[in-house]
Amino acid sequence: MKKYLGKGVYGAVAIGKISVFKKCDAAVTRIHVEDTEKEKQRVKAAKELAAKQLTEIHEKALREVGETHAQIFEIHLMMLDDDDYNESIENIIDTQSVNAEYAVALTSDNFAGMFSSMDDAYMQARAADVRDISNRIIANLTGADTDSTTADEKSIVCADDLAPSETVSLDKDKVLAFVTAHGSSNSHTAILARNMNIPAVIGVGDSFLSEINEGDTAIVDGFTGEIIVSPDEQTLKAYTEKQKRDEEQKKLLQELKGKENITLDGTKINVFANISGIDNIGAVLLNDAGGIGLFRSEFLYLENSDFPTEEQQFHAYKRVLESMAGKKVIIRTLDIGADKQVDYFGLKKEENPALGLRAIRICLTRPEIFRTQLRALFRASVYGNLGIMFPMITSVSEVERIKAICEEVKAELKSEGIEYSDKTEIGIMIETPAAAIISDRLAPMVDFFSVGTNDLTQYTLACDRQNPDAEEFVDTHHEAILRLIEMSAQNAHKNGVWIGICGELAADTTLTETFLRMGIDELSVSPTFVLKVRDAVRKTDLSK
Incomplete structure (x- = not known):
């Protein structure tokens, strides 16, 4: 039994025989010709x-x-x-x-x-x-033959890498899973695999193909990225049971596709998805999310070796807006700092980066970075239903400065003859106790609130969420946290502002009813939790 570890790009378990993908890499030689x-x-x-x-x-x-x-x-x-x-x-x-x-x-x-x-x-x-x-x-x-596998039955297709056309050309009915030695989770092939609902693991390493054989029995765990070749009987039995449980759960949840997020007493709520990049859009659509409640724009900065250009950002935002076809897309401005460090930002070493120069504080102290992102966002706004969300807010003056810069950027675009949408919503994250406490003053200034429960928990309980030794003191259900969320919801509704939750607590179905009773209008979760949360919403009765 041999084990390999790559990166899972579609969560599911596949068990079957290996089929090695044969590429027709015809050797190209230089030949002198007369004609x-x-x-x-x-x-x-x-x-x-x-x-x-x-x-x-x-x-x-x-x-x-x-x-x-x-x-x-x-x-x-x-x-x-x-x-x-x-x-x-x-x-x-x-x-x-x-x-x-x-x-x-x-x-x-x-x-x-x-x-x-x-x-x-x-x-x-x-x-x-x-x-x-x-x-x-x-x-x-x-005149080379088409790239192919030799398998006549369903198999686990293993390759060095796969081009998009190769992925689609394969007979889907004969593919149990994709495994590639190389490749990126942002590649078209990874995106296509996710959208074809096929378990896939990429980046298993150079030694993988040289150590496997055609017809070997293998297990592909798309959740963990683990590949097990020639598993023993005990391992095979354990993964067969895991596969069965996963398939049963997915079958039950699939029945909820196309249905409304509506409680037994008729209260409607939006269930959106959180994503970290363009490559996650397929998962949003696959899981039937009503929109994107959190698009983490910092992926553009984390994956670059220098500041992403306005054009680069524009193309990314445009693509996600077009892909969602009019559904709401809320893009959070860059949230760099704390646990997300980028060398080329040249940030000074801080004793406590979680309380230092991060997120909106970087944007307001380095407006040239902020303006570039805002220009790209407003330019992209004409291609869909955009909301722009600002993180790490603690004061009224910050929101005033943000709105002033937004107006300046829109004026610049207008003077250059560049279109933008006047319907773009402006929102802020409630992730500091300060923002929750003054939410009555912040609400009249914006179109929506989105509660970031991860940081709100950290700052309220004075517990570093990156410190495993402090984990026992992090009570995500702490009364103080729930009170701050409820206070924010009340102040939002008093001012005609909608409120959502985009932190991890949004996916905690033991709190779904609590949040709905508070008046939360939207829950935004990882794509794979969308149907699970929908199920919890539809089983809730707020009339009791």
Whole structure:
């Protein structure tokens, strides 16, 4: 029995035989040719076949993962007709008198390298797309067989990595799980796997493929990212029981899809999802969340080696808003500091960073960073239903300064002829006792409150939530915390402001009824908890 650990990208358990994915990486050699026109015609024919293949893949993706995630193949089709890409191939053939395969491979390397070196994450992702379409053209030029597995029955597909087109092209009915030695949780392939409801683990490591064999029995735990090859009888039995429990729970919850979040006495509530990046959007849609109650924008900063540009942020916010198709998306401005440190911010070492320069305090003391993010947010606001939420608020003056900067940014955009939505809601997080206590004064200034129970618990109980030794003193059900939440809810409603909870307590179904009786209007949880919370809401009777 051998164990491997990667990163789970779709939570489920799969048990079955391994099938190793065979890539047709035809070796491309440089060959001198006399008839360059013939080579260019070969490229043209290979591209026409590629267009037909991609159209078929796009149609399959539409059926299996929906329009949003099928768009990647529309991008591939457009890249086939890109003037710069095609001119490069023809120029290499003409000037170097080389074969079509070599010209396509060299162009692929050049363009992929160019995209990879860009600062914009959206543009960096195009490198993989260039390689994918180039490999397809080369396969068509060489007449190579389609990439495939050898399995005739359902199996665990193991590969070095998978391109988006390879993932979708596989027969879903024959795939138990995906396991890749490399890959990123932000990749299109990981997103597609999640949307296809297939257990997937990525980044298992270089040694994985060399140590497994076709037909080996394996267990894939998409929850923990663990892979067990040739499990013993006891392990196999334990995971079979875990798989059965998971499937039974999911089956029960799936019956709640499409149903309202409404109590037995008729009280309606919104159940939204918290996400840490664009790659989680599929999970939001899959679990039928009514919107996104917390989009943690700091992922753009944590994943970068320098400050993300306005364009990079704009593309990210635009994508999430478009993907949610008019459903509410609440994006929290950067919450850097405390347990989330980024070297290029150049923050000074603090004795107690949780009480230091973090979140909105960085934004207000370094307005150039704040303005860049706000410009990107307001520019993206025309593509959906946006709410902007500001963390770590402690005073009225902070909100006044925030609103003033927002107005200045909107005025700038207007003077530049750039559109933004006047319907963008402005909200604040209630995550400090100070904000809860003066919530009567803060409520008239904003459109909504969102309670961050993780920090509210930490600051109210004076307990560092990162310190495992203090864990026994952290009572998330402490009366003081619940009183602060209830006070905030009362003050919100007195001023016509809605209030939600986006901290971990929102998913605690033992408190669902308590929160609803307080008047909480929205609960935002991890995508996998959406249906569980919906179930708790629908079983609650507030008339008693």
